[in-house]
Amino acid sequence: MPGGFLGVSLFFTLSGYLIVDLLLAEGERTGRIDLRAFWSRRLRRLAPASLMVIAAVVGLATWLSTGVEADRVRGDAVSSVAYVANWRFILEGQSYDQLFAAPSPLQHLWSLAIEEQMYMFVPVVVALVFARGGGRRVVAVILALASVASVIASMVTTRHDVVYYGSHTRAAELLIGALLACVLGRRWDGASRLFARSWSSFGALALLVIVALARVSDVGSPWVYSGSLAAFALLSAVAVTGSIVPGTTARVLGWRPLASVGKVSYGLYLVHWPVIVWMNEDRLGFGGVALFAVQMAVTSVIAVVSHRFVEMPVRERRLLRRPSTAGATLIVSIVVTVALAITFLPSVDATPDADVEVLTTIPRVGTSVPIAVDEPVGDVFDGSGPMRVLVVGDSTAENIARALADVGDPDVGVVSGGVLGCPLVPASRVRDRVVGEQDVTYCPDVMRLVSDNAANVDVILVVVGIANQWDYLPTSGSTWIEAGTSEHRVALDALMERIQDRVDPLGVTTLLLEAPAVRDKPDLLGDDPEAIAKWSEVMRGWDRRWASVRVVPYADLLSDPYGEAGRAERPDGVHLDRAFAADIARDPLLPRIRLAWAAALSDVATG
Numbered sequence: 001m002p003g004g005f006l007g008v009s010l011f012f013t014l015s016g017y018l019i020v021d022l023l024l025a026e027g028e029r030t031g032r033i034d035l036r037a038f039w040s041r042r043l044r045r046l047a048p049a050s051l052m053v054i055a056a057v058v059g060l061a062t063w064l065s066t067g068v069e070a071d072r073v074r075g076d077a078v079s080s081v082a083y084v085a086n087w088r089f090i091l092e093g094q095s096y097d098q099l100f101a102a103p104s105p106l107q108h109l110w111s112l113a114i115e116e117q118m119y120m121f122v123p124v125v126v127a128l129v130f131a132r133g134g135g136r137r138v139v140a141v142i143l144a145l146a147s148v149a150s151v152i153a154s155m156v157t158t159r160h161d162v163v164y165y166g167s168h169t170r171a172a173e174l175l176i177g178a179l180l181a182c183v184l185g186r187r188w189d190g191a192s193r194l195f196a197r198s199w200s201s202f203g204a205l206a207l208l209v210i211v212a213l214a215r216v217s218d219v220g221s222p223w224v225y226s227g228s229l230a231a232f233a234l235l236s237a238v239a240v241t242g243s244i245v246p247g248t249t250a251r252v253l254g255w256r257p258l259a260s261v262g263k264v265s266y267g268l269y270l271v272h273w274p275v276i277v278w279m280n281e282d283r284l285g286f287g288g289v290a291l292f293a294v295q296m297a298v299t300s301v302i303a304v305v306s307h308r309f310v311e312m313p314v315r316e317r318r319l320l321r322r323p324s325t326a327g328a329t330l331i332v333s334i335v336v337t338v339a340l341a342i343t344f345l346p347s348v349d350a351t352p353d354a355d356v357e358v359l360t361t362i363p364r365v366g367t368s369v370p371i372a373v374d375e376p377v378g379d380v381f382d383g384s385g386p387m388r389v390l391v392v393g394d395s396t397a398e399n400i401a402r403a404l405a406d407v408g409d410p411d412v413g414v415v416s417g418g419v420l421g422c423p424l425v426p427a428s429r430v431r432d433r434v435v436g437e438q439d440v441t442y443c444p445d446v447m448r449l450v451s452d453n454a455a456n457v458d459v460i461l462v463v464v465g466i467a468n469q470w471d472y473l474p475t476s477g478s479t480w481i482e483a484g485t486s487e488h489r490v491a492l493d494a495l496m497e498r499i500q501d502r503v504d505p506l507g508v509t510t511l512l513l514e515a516p517a518v519r520d521k522p523d524l525l526g527d528d529p530e531a532i533a534k535w536s537e538v539m540r541g542w543d544r545r546w547a548s549v550r551v552v553p554y555a556d557l558l559s560d561p562y563g564e565a566g567r568a569e570r571p572d573g574v575h576l577d578r579a580f581a582a583d584i585a586r587d588p589l590l591p592r593i594r595l596a597w598a599a600a601l602s603d604v605a606t607g
Helices: 006-030 035-064 067-081 085-091 107-131 136-156 160-165 167-183 186-194 196-216 229-244 248-253 256-263 265-278 288-315 323-344 395-406 446-456 486-506 529-545 564-569 578-606
Strands: 357-360 387-393 412-418 427-431 437-439 459-463 471-474 509-513 549-552
Touching: 006 107, 006 136, 006 167, 006 196, 006 229, 035 067, 035 107, 035 265, 035 288, 035 323, 067 085, 067 107, 067 323, 085 107, 085 160, 107 136, 107 167, 107 265, 136 167, 136 229, 160 167, 167 229, 196 229, 196 248, 229 248, 256 265, 265 288, 357 395, 387 395, 387 446, 387 578, 395 412, 395 459, 395 578, 412 446, 446 486, 459 578, 486 509, 486 529, 509 529, 509 578, 529 549, 549 578
Parallel strands: 387 412, 387 459, 459 509, 509 549
Antiparallel strands: 357 412, 427 437, 427 471
8 A cells, every 4th residue: 555654644643542541531530640650651661662673773784784774773773762763854864875775774763753752742731731620621622722733834834754754743643633532531431322333334434535545645645745634633533433432343443363463563563664674575585475474474473572571571560660670771771772873883974975087088189070061970970989978967877977987998988977866957955755855065066067078078968867856946046946847847948058058169969868767766766657758858858959969768778677677787776787787888878879979960060
């Protein structure tokens, strides 16, 4: 289900209901809320297993992760221990190196962080209300106002990562569950029996709608970022209500195997993602259903062991009975986990290298090959001989430049100006629909690259894949430009016009490498047929407009990115394996580049 992330929203609402229901019951029973006892129970329930998993991930990351991945785990571990992982993902973001590395095995703990933050603040509100003689109605009014504020925050926030990870923007989903607890008071017991069948039916219908939404939505769906997650929380509240009253829905959800899964669900939540990240197809050598079965089997075994020997003994005070011993153990565990992360995991500078790199050189004999206007290109120049190429674009440009250099052709000089994550147009920030915003002030100015090198090359090879699929904030503006819009097209056309004004007098040809589809992260990486078609049309438009500009076919050289051959050719779904890249660069890509160069020069010569 592409919308499986909606399960997190459903759980937020369920969790808000359960916690506030317990708090209200305590307040109405005793007239006060014992915050110390509440937080002690929450820590005993959540901290032991989470600290164990974080420490285990830190240890495994020292030999299962690359330097960039381990650096990310380092920060994720420290923020997860402090239950602020969601804010780390917002404030720090991810470097483009990380986008093509394995996902963080602690990425999922952002939702636990939001839960813990709720456990810090909502109980204080309920405690203050009861301390001042109020009750559930006062609590309900406060929670309702806070829910409205959260919805407004999610609607006015333009950054998708803030809407998705923000405590303030996701609070409404928790608070609506808390409001449900306020509504379902003592009077509810009699009413629920009277209307049990109706509520059970409503709950079943709500669950069906939730499943349907999970089938047709994904994390990039616009409705997710428009404040509509609060509406989804109302749907979740109906599902929760339907599971409480006697009826078919409660019986189905109370089926013993499902209840057994529920008992170990916290361990399943903590463990499943690290297992999926590290027990992957590349490491195990097989995929599909077999891989999924192995992943779930390992996850289940670890979760059951954790539940029996760690979670329940601590929760039921069979271990760490005395508060002082429990508190000291907690502090030591936190210190040790953080120390392990800081000591054993590297801290690397993940900012891409933006320096221009001369990969191969050849002697300079002229600025271009002269073509006689009245002679066919075949009689004058067929693209053979010395050729100096400046490759500009994103990381795929760097990838192609390296491949051309690896061919070892003594007649080909290669200068690489491609930089990871950089669009062609000048931008200060870019954003996708998954990770959020990324600072790209490190990116070189493409026009300056061309100007600085135009007199010393024959061909400008533009290679841009996914970076042109992201929205961007222009360096000289304050309004975001959406990828694929007319504004984006105007900016791209203006850039190419400036490039042609600079290189045409020098007889330099501009070649555009066709952009192929990529794999695995469609919303993030631009593997969207519509987006790729729009970028392809931009390139074809340049080809038609300027005689010195040609599109070089390339996508047909690559296998289906989802097939076995495609995964071998592009292990991360985007960049070519180096040995494979050298092979296709030697033949047929380099011959195609030479033919396109010759054809463009012929078009210029014949007007």
